[in-house]
Amino acid sequence: MNNLNYGIIGNCQSAALISEKGSIDWCCLPIFDSASVFAKLLDDKKGGSLSFKLTDDYRISQEYLWQTNILSTTYDNGVDAFQVIDFMPRYQQKDGSYYTPPDIIRFIRLLKGKPQFSIQYDPRLEYGSSKVFTTIEEEYIYSQTKDGKYDSLFLYSDLNYEDIVNQKTITLTSNAYLLVSYHEKLSQQSIDRCYLKFQRTKTYWMDWSEKTTSYPIYQNEIIRSALTLKVLSYEKSGAVLAAATTSLPETIGEVRNWDYRFCWIRDASMVIKVIADLGHPLSARKFLQFVIDTIPDKDEKIQIMYGINGERDLTESFLDHLDGYKNSKPVRIGNAAYIQKQNDIYGILMEVIYRQFVEFETTLENREELWTIIKGITKIVEEH
Template identity: 30%
Template sequence: MSAATSPFPPIADYAFLSDCHTGALVAPDGSVDWLCVPAFDAPSAFGNLLDRGAGSFRFGPYGINVPTARVYVPGTNVMTTTWHTPGGWLLVHDALTMGPRQGPDVVTPHTRPPADDDADHLLVRTVECLDGSVEVELVCEPAFDYGRVPADWSQVGDGHAADASGAGQRFRLSTDMLIGIEGGSARARHVLRKGDKAFCALSWADGLASPVDVADAEARIGATVQFWRSWLARARVPDHRLRHPIERSALTIKGLTFMPTGATVAALTTSLPETPGGERNWDYRYTWVRDTTFTLQALHYLNLDWEADEFMQFVADLQPNPDGALQIMYGIDGRRDLTESTRDDLTGYEGARPVRIGNGAFDQRQNDVFGAVLDSILLHTTRSKRLPRRLWPLVESQAACAIAAWREPDQGIWEARGEPQHYVSSKLMGWVALDRASKLASIRDDEELAQKWRATAEEIREDILAHGVSDRGVLRQHYDTDALDASTLLAPLFGFLPGTDERMHATVEAIDRELTENGFVLRYRTDETDDGMSGKEGTFLICSFWLVSALATVGEMDRARDLMERLLRVASPLGLYAEEFEVDRARHLGNFPQAFSHLALIEAAARIILADFREEVAL
């Protein structure tokens, strides 16, 4: 389906809103096309993203669908949209609002210490007529349980509020406009003249508490602006030309964080396709343990130590498998069962089916998980200057699991659904696990254990260099192939090989030359890899950012800067990244916004900034 004829907006054209409990995607025409309440992984109430009949909520000018401008309020996840109509100009603000804590959160209870500010459990939208006169339209059409259950509406009070319910969910629509109920829709229309304002809000808060008037609605949006700016003010972001993309990435990572537990979802969405019209559609509304080390690196680099500690406490609370190993992913509440099902009644985004709920990879064997956990603990220990007592049993168990598993094949970092292989990236993370465990043991003054783990790390290292390097001196995807894999770019980033090592330089050059499309990096060639799926996929943005970091590590700074600039130019109009970039049609693919892409951006930017500052000092 061509972009010109598709009823679905391009993925990159969506705006991302968050209250750190759930998130929304707002299309350019002002329609909320994705919202799950009360949490990221709850069933959607607005799911037009995956089926044009699965629920939407529009608030904007009647009869006009193309806005003049859309921008975030600087330093926030609050959206402003400016509209030019034949009769005038309109300004819309959209926010999932945050405010001072009013007591225990009974909607999404916390396991972490509550912060001073928390989610209101409200989606608030305000409009102001800037000039002339504009007819404003409100159309709220929920479809609960991923589009299966149309809303059952009931009027509340004097006609300015109505409750929608279905599939065990309920929320209240409130507005200063008069609401009419038409089947499964709640509608309102009103003409605003210069200086006039109006609001609407959806509430799933305790007691369905809602703004009482437009001034209250504006105050809640103002408090949300203040929340995000105050949070960002705590981050350490250097004064550099890369400051803005780092700040937007930081706001996105924070927006993908589930405040009640400290978990971070991999992306806001499920089943946005990696292959247009294909079957590579996954549910990413969960926490991948593999991502821990990248999350900790980014948070500590930005000086966001509170968030880093919250995330580590979430990891420490996770229930392991019977053998002591952590699963590769968990629910944002720590649950282990993420059984996958399909919603065959949904069309999928641009016909990409199936639509998946849950993720069948949750019980796969992935031997890289141990290294991710132990690298995270070492990062956190080094930064906080202490090794929390409750984390030491996790160090011991993950080191023991790594020792037991490193010789075994697995599904690899990309969760291939083909036959298990001896993936080099998994062996690499086994080395990371024992190397970091050894250093943590030294911090505890247990030199006997440190030496034992150090010896195993060296054994793994020798095995990789003996079996994981091709005849031309390049790191392989796995031991039984000479195919390339972008995950081997992690070798210098984790310190397995120095940037001066010829094998590392050859690997970076080979990936840059042979595993790219128009300069953007693929995970691997799908025709060379048994991943259990059909179809081609786009270039992976995280892999391209990894190549920036790897080029910097091997001393190719000019090429690193050039690739970084190309990546910044393909950001969405609002500075966001999905998982993939389809080079042929210059569009984003996969779930959106993608935490992994933004985490890798922060690391790549940090390496360029460090090199730039070093060059300044050397002048």
């Protein structure tokens, strides 16, 4: 697929795709399979995005911060330069829980000179299906739908709100921030607060990477792959997504474009096996708890895939108002493949369960529940 060059940020609740020019072109909030708030990826005009508009003399470079899921985009014209650090907060709190709000933070760091740019903030809620009204309030920029399904989005910043909304030229004279949030914040936002979230999130990802098994070759590539797999795991349920996107075509202009924001039992089991082998057995335990929670009855047949909260009915529908990636229609939500059979799901799932019994600690209750699932799988295999 040509020109599909995106970085991913996320916090195991949702994710966002950022183009090589620093435009947020895809994000669903508050969770992975929610309706999109930015979907330029699927329609240049109606999808919506958050980007920086600059003169053509700026050279743009991009990289992940070392061993993290934090993306850095640098804009430099030789005299003026600034860096945009993009992340979704994720870090452990004092009570042991993880802080993972449905937020995107863009920390704008002045590097040299007095760079100028305008901000193109164009949220299109509910997959761009409803008209969005944006107003400037005292503490934030507020966007909401007023026709169709109600939805809303908040933008906090220390830059001038009038300049942002009207896409006026901004001269950067110090560090700044943009914070896109699905929820209204109860505490006052500031650049210091955003910087603290950045440092805590960076520490979390670096600690996670440090616990990953080291190999003598290709270590950087292994870590990057592992970080991507981790960011596609859904904290709340333990599900593992096939992808954070929908409707990216297998071939440009054709109709084989599916919604992959679901948990395929076979594929997720393969991912979990790899993650566990890399030194993260907790991910295996969470995934198996998802399996237990999703398949509670002894006589229930295992579907090949489920929603990330265990949904069984994934009926497919079309978003006809969107043109699709490079005009590759239709844009789909849901996935009709959930009714298909896939007999190879059982072997890899059994291997993950076996390793849970043999290598990893489990509670007695979980062991009995897993044993019931094993017996159910055995019965299904015998019948075939």
